[in-house]
Amino acid sequence: MDAELPALSKTQREQVLHQWKEQQHGRIEIDLPLSGHGEVLPKFVVWPGVLNPALVTARYLATYLYYNNERLFTGKRVLDMGTGSGVQGIVMALCGATEVVLTDISEGAVKNAQENTERFSVWNRCAVVQGDLFENVQGVFDLIVFNHPFFGDDPPEDDSIAASMLNPGTLISRFMDEVLRFLEYSGTIIMPFYSGAGKTNDPSVQAPLHGLKAKRMFRMVAQTGLQLGEIFIYELKQHRGRTHTRRR
């Protein structure tokens, strides 16, 4: 990637370029850790052009879902927005969600996620769809998970890895404007964040601007992987009293 990324600080630019380089891979199979105690998603497939979740915050989000399944999604209908390889949707399908919709704008990601739903034998309770945010999503959900691009600048065109890492703030803003139409009244949205990325795509900054409350549920300082430093997971709810029209 040779984009100049003018909206980022020098440190952020260096981080993006480093992460982008490390995410250039062919088709790989990884044993993706779900806990610190040996549970893994064995031979989880990641396609070229799709983010390898083992190297970034996605991994901690998968672990968070794995440990909080009963409270968040067992027996429920859930949405994995920006599914990439399908990791969060597959963890939810394996850990008790009744119905999982996985969606992404990238054709490669959608095919990758579909393959993993088959590989982990959860295809019969998963629907994988391609679209821009909620474009091809129907109905309402008890839980919506979105591991969104963290760094606040424009990605170069036709670069799906860059588009997984970079957005100037329009994506999170559109997501938060639309999400309540797809969320049960008492439903939850989960969004992780890497603090090194700055404020533009920080869910705790954006949520109150869109009628949502963000509660920090998890903080850690990552010592390994590509995103070193503070990582957060937020649970978002709608502000009580807010009304909106849902699609059914």
Ligand SMILES: C[S@@+](CC[C@H](N)C(=O)[O-])C[C@H]1O[C@@H](n2cnc3c(N)ncnc32)[C@H](O)[C@@H]1O
């Ligand atoms: C940070 S990656 C997360 C991938 C995967 N969920 C994970 O945790 O490894 C962000 C994902 O959002 C997708 N994305 C970017 N823009 C999108 C849009 N407008 N609509 C839907 N998905 C989008 C990217 O293709 C990418 O797969």
